[in-house]
């Protein structure tokens with residue numbers, strides 16, 4: 001039952017029943033249930049009771065905090081409450097609790113089960129945890145779930161802002177998938193057309209339900225949760241986060257780090273991702289307006305970005321985190337003249353394919369309309385972003401991650417896009 005890379009996944013109103021049955025069938029004797037003080041009464045307690053009724057011993061770890069953060073401090077809190085009993089970890093919660101629990105599960109050689117409580121982000125099935133360690137947001141290898149039991153009733157009643165954020169994370173797939181396809185075409189990144197189509201199908205199903213969201217609430221929440229979970233499975237199958245995350249996520253991560261450093265109010269991941277998607281969609285609009293002849297002219301005049309200058313910028317912008325950022329950018333900074341020439345030739349030779357990829361991305365105005373339908377704020381001021389933040393994310397966000405994206409393409413082509421932020 002546990003074999004195979006894809007987790008068992010159910011998404012209906014009988015999640016607790018499915019959980020108990022699954023644990024019984026797999027002969028689990030001990031479960032460590034990790035949740036927080038708000039979610040324990042909503043779902044955690046029911047899960048605990050159902051397991052105990054089945055004769056399974058359950059240790060409950062309730063994290064306190066408003067909110068709980070996915071950071072070193074809470075990892076320690078979980079570790080100090082576990083011993084060497086062989087156990088299966090169960091997280092009852094949304095992104096943060098899932099990330100913390102599966103991080104600990106891997107490091108205690110335990111299996112991991114997830115019970116999502118909000119369709120707020122796409123990481124439920126993934127094998128990475130988005131954690132803030134030493135102030136730097138990182139994706140760290142963690143235990144993928146063997147099963148995900150989504151409770152549609154709990155998910156449908158999740159806080160509206162979290163649900164909107166989930167829609168936002170889904171909208172980010174428009175640019176993430178286009179970036180991934182560019183990486184496969186131009187940078188020899190491992191790209192899977194099958195996983196691209198699979199993610200894209202879920203995205204389009206969700207987007208199709210947005211205009212009638214209120215009238216089809218449960219159906220939309222089910223489609224949203226299915227899509228979010230499936231993207232996570234696609235990430236696990238791809239072995240990286242490319243089906244889910246591209247340059248829009250780099251911008252969002254940049255803001256996340258900056259806001260945290262400056263102690264500014266927190267904004268949900270998917271809410272920032274959606275706004276960043278409108279910016280990257282504008283870049284794809286610019287790309288669609290460039291002809292092959294113009295691209296050739298741009299590339300002919302373009303010099304290899306100077307590694308010394310880039311390093312100086314990274315050191316100035318990222319300060320104590322610069323070393324880590326430089327490590328992530330090794331391939332970008334270490335590009336030789338010969339490799340640069342090959343890249344230029346590849347861009348020109350594949351211009352039609354590049355244009356076909358760019359056409360998959362809706363216009364920025366279309367993304368804004370989808371955000372409205374999903375109940376997401378479309379004014380950057382409402383998510384505490386200044387014009388300066390937006391400029392910085394476009395200029396420096398791409399340094400945080402190493403994949404090839406439209407931002408890297410524009411850097412190599414010398415296409416300026418400062419006006420996008422205004």
Ligand SMILES: [Zn+2]
Pocket residue numbers: 121122169172244245249269270273
């Ligand atoms: Zn995301």
